[in-house]
Amino acid sequence: MNEQIGLRGRAWFKAxxxxxxxxxxxxxxxxxxxxxxxNQQSLFLCVVPDKSSRFPCVRDGQVGLEEAFTLAxxxxxxxxxxxxxxxxxxxxxxAIVDVKSQAYGRREExxxxxxxxxxxxxxxASARMAGHPVISLxxxxxxxxxxxxxxxxxxxxLAFDDAGIVIxxxxxxxxxxxxxxxxAELEKLGHEIAxxxxxxxxxxxxGLLFKLLHADDPQHPTSNEVAEVRNSIQQAIADSRKGKxxxxxxxxxxxxxxxxxxxxxxxxxxxxxWFNE
Amino acid sequence: xxxxxxxxxxVNRKSFIELDxxxxxxxxxxxxxxxxxxxxxxxxxxxxxxKQGIAPQSDDGCIVIKGKIGGLSAxxxxxxxxxxxxxxxxxxxxxxxAALDLATEDSEAGKPTAAILLLETGGVRLQEANLGLAAVAxxxxxxxxxxxxAPVITIVAGTVGCFGGxxxxxxxxxxxxMTREARLGLNxxxxxxxxxxxxxxxxxxxxxxxxxxxxxxxxxxxxxxxxVEDDAGKIAxxxxxxxxxxxxxxxxxxxxxxxxxxxxALDTSSQIDLATLRRQWADPQGGVx
Numbered sequence: 001m002n003e004q005i006g007l008r009g010r011a012w013f014k015a016x017x018x019x020x021x022x023x024x025x026x027x028x029x030x031x032x033x034x035x036x037x038x039n040q041q042s043l044f045l046c047v048v049p050d051k052s053s054r055f056p057c058v059r060d061g062q063v064g065l066e067e068a069f070t071l072a073x074x075x076x077x078x079x080x081x082x083x084x085x086x087x088x089x090x091x092x093x094x095a096i097v098d099v100k101s102q103a104y105g106r107r108e109e110x111x112x113x114x115x116x117x118x119x120x121x122x123x124x125a126s127a128r129m130a131g132h133p134v135i136s137l138x139x140x141x142x143x144x145x146x147x148x149x150x151x152x153x154x155x156x157x158l159a160f161d162d163a164g165i166v167i168x169x170x171x172x173x174x175x176x177x178x179x180x181x182x183x184a185e186l187e188k189l190g191h192e193i194a195x196x197x198x199x200x201x202x203x204x205x206x207g208l209l210f211k212l213l214h215a216d217d218p219q220h221p222t223s224n225e226v227a228e229v230r231n232s233i234q235q236a237i238a239d240s241r242k243g244k245x246x247x248x249x250x251x252x253x254x255x256x257x258x259x260x261x262x263x264x265x266x267x268x269x270x271x272x273x274w275f276n277e
Numbered sequence: 278x279x280x281x282x283x284x285x286x287x288v289n290r291k292s293f294i295e296l297d298x299x300x301x302x303x304x305x306x307x308x309x310x311x312x313x314x315x316x317x318x319x320x321x322x323x324x325x326x327x328k329q330g331i332a333p334q335s336d337d338g339c340i341v342i343k344g345k346i347g348g349l350s351a352x353x354x355x356x357x358x359x360x361x362x363x364x365x366x367x368x369x370x371x372x373x374x375a376a377l378d379l380a381t382e383d384s385e386a387g388k389p390t391a392a393i394l395l396l397e398t399g400g401v402r403l404q405e406a407n408l409g410l411a412a413v414a415x416x417x418x419x420x421x422x423x424x425x426x427a428p429v430i431t432i433v434a435g436t437v438g439c440f441g442g443x444x445x446x447x448x449x450x451x452x453x454x455m456t457r458e459a460r461l462g463l464n465x466x467x468x469x470x471x472x473x474x475x476x477x478x479x480x481x482x483x484x485x486x487x488x489x490x491x492x493x494x495x496x497x498x499x500x501x502x503x504x505v506e507d508d509a510g511k512i513a514x515x516x517x518x519x520x521x522x523x524x525x526x527x528x529x530x531x532x533x534x535x536x537x538x539x540x541x542a543l544d545t546s547s548q549i550d551l552a553t554l555r556r557q558w559a560d561p562q563g564g565v566x
Contacts, residue, residue, distance in 0.1 A: 056545075069533060069537035073533055104472035106478045110548070110551065111554065112498070114461065114500075115536070119533055144441075144442070148413060153418060169400075169406040174472075195367070196405075208407075247418045250415065262323065266372050271379065
């Protein structure tokens with residue numbers, strides 16, 4: 001848990017693409033390149049910390065204004081280049097996620113980070129709706145607005161299964177403060193109430209994940225582990241290509257049928273009343 | 278001078294902010310065309326709050342009303358800021374997603390149905406944390422799916438503001454309507470002060486907060502579209518205008534290059550001057566100078 005944010009993201013970006021240098025014209029906090037997964041040219045994207053960013057509040061791996069617009073640019077370019085291709089030939093887009101959070105800064109609020117985040121989410125969702133398989137690989141942390149900006153619009157989400165993975169709406173300390181509970185009580189509640197949990201195995205029970213992955217040391221993957229992960233990404237791509245373009249798989253999954261009864265009840269009731277006029 | 282002229286208009290206006298979410302949503306529709314769907318008598322409550330000793334509400338703080346606005350089909354989905362801060366839980370979030378999906382279904386079948394989102398929300402409900410965050414991602418996706426067929430119109434009117442994940446939904450809307458009292462941003466001032474220190478943001482400085490997040494600045498800098506008074510009649514008229522305008526040629530959140538260039542042109546060596554930013558961004562087509 002006290003590993004530095006972004007190291008795992010960078011490690012997996014390098015392991016899967018062979019490179020980890022930013023493109024000219026991009027901020028150093030965004031890695032973007034084309035590499036192959038099972039003979040398919042795919043766009044890989046990752047946000048990493050940049051200690052010398054000109055925006056002080058993103059230097060520890062937060063997602064800020066430049067990161068959001070840079071991600072959106074790469075995704076939109078891929079959509080435009082593949083516009084006339086049939087669905088089965090649209091390139092996969094792989095978001096490697098290891099983000100501490102969105103940027104908490106005055107410059108960001110002033111210049112509309114809410115809008116920047118929307119632009120990136122729009123780009124990812126547009127790619128998915130255009131038929132690109134969009135796959136998220138959660139290699140480390142996936143917090144809140146950072147995850148909404150980068151990764152949460154994917155067709156399929158993969159995550160490692162160790163204690164270094166945290167997918168959540170808010171950091172533990174802040175959540176404890178705001179809900180006026182001690183951290184220990186918050187942790188206990190997490191074990192009883194799955195959506196509150198900070199443990200990725202509980203997250204998996206919500207039905208939002210395609211698959212859990214394992215690496216003994218996710219910051220230093222072995223070649224076998226990399227091959228396994230590639231294989232899982234390939235499965236996720238194949239599953240996306242034959243699935244729907246929306247996010248309905250998340251509430252129609254086997255796990256969701258048990259854990260998201262509220263969602264399913266609302267959908268059924270609203271549909272019945274909507275058409276009953 | 279006779280008595281009525283001594284009374285200024287704002288005294289007689291019907292405040293929108295003072296209405297609850299249900300009355301706000303109802304006030305937008307053509308007379309006797311609206312109907313609430315999955316209302317409190319359907320009793321679909323949050324399954325998670327009672328387990329944490331918090332009383333649920335039988336509409337989970339989200340009201341869905343379908344009807345006609347200016348003669349056209351529309352659905353309004355309103356978060357009630359007075360219940361759990363208008364937060365997005367599993368049920369309230371699913372209501373919004375499902376209503377957007379049904380509006381898309383009708384639109385695709387040849388009956389364009391606009392969505393009006395009344396956002397009074399601090400973001401994800403922390404007691405339902407990951408299902409709230411997932412719901413926000415689903416709302417974003419469903420709003421984007423509707424947007425090519427019928428306008429998605431966001432109203433931020435009251436003093437709760439629109440913060441957290443739902444601010445992205447405002448960001449991708451076809452039109453955003455705000456009052457001067459309303460605020461729109463990803464992170465609230467308290468969170469920034471907590472995470473980045475009081476030098477970054479003094480959360481007790483109300484003038485600064487409204488200067489950054491307030492409706493006047495957001496509309497002035499072109500990240501929201503219509504500034505209205507807190508008047509139910511005027512807000513309903515603004516909504517009718519947006520419904521009639523229909524789908525814009527290009528949505529703001531598709532204009533990646535324009536805004537990427539604007540961000541690149543910012544001087545970040547100190548805090549950004551608000552008036553200058555507003556002037557530079559005011560022209561929607563404007564390049565960076």
